[in-house]
Amino acid sequence: MKRRDFLKSALLAGTVLTIPGGIGFLGKAFAAAEKTDLAVAAGSSPAAITKAAIEALGGIKEFIARGDVVVVKPNIGWDRLPEYAATTNPEVVKTVVALCYEAGAKQVRIFDHAVVDPRRCYKQSGIAAAAAAAGGIVSFIDDRKFRDMRLPGVALKSWPLYTEAIEADKFINIPIAKTHGLSTLTLGMKNLMGIMGGSRGRIHQRIDGSLVDMAMTVKPSLVIIDAVRILTANGPQGGDLADVKQLNTIIAGKDQVAVDAYGATLFGLKGTDIGCVTAGHKAGLGIMDLTKLKIKKINV
Amino acid sequence: MISKIRIIVQGIFLLLFFWLFLQTESKGEDVLGYPVKIFLDADPLIFITTLLAGHVWSSSFFLAVLVIVATAILGRVFCGWICPLGTLNNIVGTFQKRRSNRAPLKLHWLKYCILIFLVTASLFSLQFAGIFDPIALLIRSLSLSVYPLASYAAKATFDTLYNFPIPVLVDISEFIYALFKKLFLPFQQPFFFQSFFLGLLFFIILGLNLLEKRFWCKYICPLGALLGVLSRFSLLQRTVTEGCNSCGTCTFECQGGAAPDQKEKWHNTECLVCMNCDDICPENAVRFGFLKKSRTAPLDLGKRRVLGMIMAGIATVPLIRITAINKQAGAGEPRLIRPPGSLEEKQFLERCVKCGECMKVCITGGLQPTFMEAGLEGIWSPVLVPKVGYCEYRCTLCGQVCPTGAIRKLEQKEKEKTKIGLAMIDHGRCLPYAHAMPCIVCQEVCPTPQKAIWLEKTKVTNKDGKELNLNQPHIDLELCIGCGLCEAKCPILGQPAIYVTSIGESRSKDNQLLLS
Numbered sequence: 001m002k003r004r005d006f007l008k009s010a011l012l013a014g015t016v017l018t019i020p021g022g023i024g025f026l027g028k029a030f031a032a033a034e035k036t037d038l039a040v041a042a043g044s045s046p047a048a049i050t051k052a053a054i055e056a057l058g059g060i061k062e063f064i065a066r067g068d069v070v071v072v073k074p075n076i077g078w079d080r081l082p083e084y085a086a087t088t089n090p091e092v093v094k095t096v097v098a099l100c101y102e103a104g105a106k107q108v109r110i111f112d113h114a115v116v117d118p119r120r121c122y123k124q125s126g127i128a129a130a131a132a133a134a135g136g137i138v139s140f141i142d143d144r145k146f147r148d149m150r151l152p153g154v155a156l157k158s159w160p161l162y163t164e165a166i167e168a169d170k171f172i173n174i175p176i177a178k179t180h181g182l183s184t185l186t187l188g189m190k191n192l193m194g195i196m197g198g199s200r201g202r203i204h205q206r207i208d209g210s211l212v213d214m215a216m217t218v219k220p221s222l223v224i225i226d227a228v229r230i231l232t233a234n235g236p237q238g239g240d241l242a243d244v245k246q247l248n249t250i251i252a253g254k255d256q257v258a259v260d261a262y263g264a265t266l267f268g269l270k271g272t273d274i275g276c277v278t279a280g281h282k283a284g285l286g287i288m289d290l291t292k293l294k295i296k297k298i299n300v
Numbered sequence: 301m302i303s304k305i306r307i308i309v310q311g312i313f314l315l316l317f318f319w320l321f322l323q324t325e326s327k328g329e330d331v332l333g334y335p336v337k338i339f340l341d342a343d344p345l346i347f348i349t350t351l352l353a354g355h356v357w358s359s360s361f362f363l364a365v366l367v368i369v370a371t372a373i374l375g376r377v378f379c380g381w382i383c384p385l386g387t388l389n390n391i392v393g394t395f396q397k398r399r400s401n402r403a404p405l406k407l408h409w410l411k412y413c414i415l416i417f418l419v420t421a422s423l424f425s426l427q428f429a430g431i432f433d434p435i436a437l438l439i440r441s442l443s444l445s446v447y448p449l450a451s452y453a454a455k456a457t458f459d460t461l462y463n464f465p466i467p468v469l470v471d472i473s474e475f476i477y478a479l480f481k482k483l484f485l486p487f488q489q490p491f492f493f494q495s496f497f498l499g500l501l502f503f504i505i506l507g508l509n510l511l512e513k514r515f516w517c518k519y520i521c522p523l524g525a526l527l528g529v530l531s532r533f534s535l536l537q538r539t540v541t542e543g544c545n546s547c548g549t550c551t552f553e554c555q556g557g558a559a560p561d562q563k564e565k566w567h568n569t570e571c572l573v574c575m576n577c578d579d580i581c582p583e584n585a586v587r588f589g590f591l592k593k594s595r596t597a598p599l600d601l602g603k604r605r606v607l608g609m610i611m612a613g614i615a616t617v618p619l620i621r622i623t624a625i626n627k628q629a630g631a632g633e634p635r636l637i638r639p640p641g642s643l644e645e646k647q648f649l650e651r652c653v654k655c656g657e658c659m660k661v662c663i664t665g666g667l668q669p670t671f672m673e674a675g676l677e678g679i680w681s682p683v684l685v686p687k688v689g690y691c692e693y694r695c696t697l698c699g700q701v702c703p704t705g706a707i708r709k710l711e712q713k714e715k716e717k718t719k720i721g722l723a724m725i726d727h728g729r730c731l732p733y734a735h736a737m738p739c740i741v742c743q744e745v746c747p748t749p750q751k752a753i754w755l756e757k758t759k760v761t762n763k764d765g766k767e768l769n770l771n772q773p774h775i776d777l778e779l780c781i782g783c784g785l786c787e788a789k790c791p792i793l794g795q796p797a798i799y800v801t802s803i804g805e806s807r808s809k810d811n812q813l814l815l816s
Contacts, residue, residue, distance in 0.1 A: 079694050144462060
């Protein structure tokens with residue numbers, strides 16, 4: 001520390017101490033000014049970039065408190081190996097689970113309402129093993145735990161949702177970025193369909209509004225888009241390595257609209273190209289204009 | 301003493317059978333990892349009829365040969381000591397009131413007639429043995445009926461407790477439920493067509509033990525008949541010494557109804573080597589020993605019966621095959637979607653023994669027993685019903701468990717390219733076509749690497765006169781493998797707007813659409 005800086009901070013500290021509320025107050029104001037909306041980390045290690053992105057947002061303690069029951073919701077929807085980029089990167093999931101425990105989480109639960117056979121999805125995606133290795137409680141969906149719940153009504157007034165997801169203290173959404181025939185892309189908001197029960201096929205008739213309803217109901221504490229590999233065609237199930245692009249990127253943020261809007265740029269699209277992003281923006285769920293956001297980019 | 305050892309051995313084989321039965325379920329891996337069909341492999345009746353009808357040696361035929369050799373040496377030890385259905389009959393038989401004074405039916409000839417019929421038919425390429433074979437029957441009955449029943453009952457019980465949450469009780473019941481799930485309940489509740497009917501047949505077979513112990517084994521079982529013939533000159537023979545005073549004690553304990561008190565007129569082909577007579581004899585006059593000469597009654601069925609059954613076996617073959625289903629490709633049930641790797645239909649039927657292993661293991665529960673869709677010849681053979689469950693893209697389990705190769709074991713790469721049919725779209729029901737509403741579920745779920753459903757962006761006018769850009773799905777007939785995932789997930793329930801029929805199936809030369 002240079003002398004001049006030292007004097008400056010000493011002076012500042014002196015001033016602060018005289019103000020009621022003291023350091024804590026200023027600390028908060030300071031953080032607010034500094035607050036990063038989106039963190040985008042790139043690098044070859046999925047674990048390292050996941051950690052870096054969360055660190056850039058203020059660290060995991062910003063989102064998880066001691067004693068929390070946390071639900072980590074990856075995409076385990078398909079029976080594909082990780083390299084096919086149809087399911088969330090297991091390393092990313094494992095890292096997040098471990099971080100949650102570091103922050104003092106009581107329990108970290110991992111599940112997804114898979115589209116095809118869940119046994120194969122959990123196993124072949126590598127997620128069940130990875131999450132369990134970090135101490136996560138991996139469970140298959142139990143049909144008895146869906147309850148009809150009230151939704152804001154943008155498109156849906158009520159739908160059966162998974163109680164374990166809704167009743168958790170914190171919810172971390174970890175989608176993988178993929179193309180999708182109807183919603184163009186499947187990113188964070190689309191991944192929330194994995195806690196919906198009932199006949200989900202009908203959702204597609206009004207998908208954008210439905211996803212906004214889900215996003216407003218679930219209110220994830222953190223959204224982490226896994227773009228270590230992305231699926232650029234034949235999504236969301238994929239199956240052809242030629243459609244997979246290695247980006248080695250993680251996008252993290254609290255604003256569901258903003259995270260998805262940034263995710264769209266990975267595919268050369270804009271937030272406005274994605275129905276649910278536009279609808280979420282309109283409904284006041286978040287900000288899709290990336291120029292209005294403080295985005296921190298990190299290379300690891 | 302020996303009968304006590306026998307009971308232990310029976311218990312071990314029954315438990316082994318049940319354990320393998322429970323292992324016939326996916327854990328998410330590509331391969332099962334256990335020889336779940338080992339009892340079928342060891343079944344000489346399946347082995348011989350498959351050899352005659354399909355002209356193939358099953359992969360593990362040495363096990364069946366082992367049983368044949370064992371029978372030639374020791375007699376019907378398979379029936380008395382190993383057969384799981386025999387053991388179940390044994391167990392139920394113990395509930396019979398002892399020493400009922402009803403005279404036994406003495407229908408032993410019946411099972412030999414069934415055997416002659418089945419073997420003759422198989423000689424002329426009709427594989428019907430699986431209907432009566434005890435192992436196939438047991439696996440089929442358990443898979444399609446008894447196991448689903450147990451699962452349903454358990455689920456209903458624990459759900460009831462779960463929905464009336466009394467704090468501590470629900471914790472205990474959930475703990476027990478989780479334990480049950482881990483130990484023996486299926487991953488998901490199985491549902492099968494004809495489960496009631498198949499269950500009823502099975503429970504009747506078990507119930508017949510109350511009429512007469514081991515009724516099935518004595519009078520109906522064609523495998524028992526086959527082993528009986530083989531045991532006629534077995535090396536291990538039962539002899540009775542001079543000490544026998546024909547008190548008749550042994551007849552009540554004889555599991556095969558072999559008339560053991562009849563000295564020279566007893567029926568050694570009916571002896572299950574249970575050794576009860578040796579244990580019970582008050583005069584200790586019974587001996588089991590090798591290379592002893594035992595005098596027995598002849599195995600005489602009567603020429604008319606034998607000739608009659610041979611004729612019936614021969615005549616049944618054309619009779620069963622002149623159904624119009626067989627007239628030409630496409631004449632039969634279009635929804636007869638066979639599992640991936642199935643042989644061409646004629647060969648398939650020559651080999652399928654209707655054991656239900658494939659239906660038990662099917663990861664989505666989509667494989668169902670046919671009724672008359674494949675003719676009487678194909679009754680209880682597997683058909684994929686996509687509305688119940690689709691064919692999982694990367695799953696190859698049905699081919700792994702098929703005991704006769706009716707469903708070939710496919711490598712994953714080959715499976716992914718094997719067509720079991722083709723999907724077609726019903727424009728009158730499909731939302732983007734008929735009702736100007738967005739829906740692309742079929743395209744979303746389509747599992748082929750390059751999707752076999754492509755979307756055409758089309759301008760349509762909805763009921764309010766508003767112009768919309770909608771994606772309308774089309775099938776790529778070359779890429780579609782007919783897995784039925786689209787049909788299973790189509791939101792138009794009941795009669796989906798996209799559905800699979802068997803046309804285009806890889807196994808058929810004639811049931812084709814595309815010029816290739």
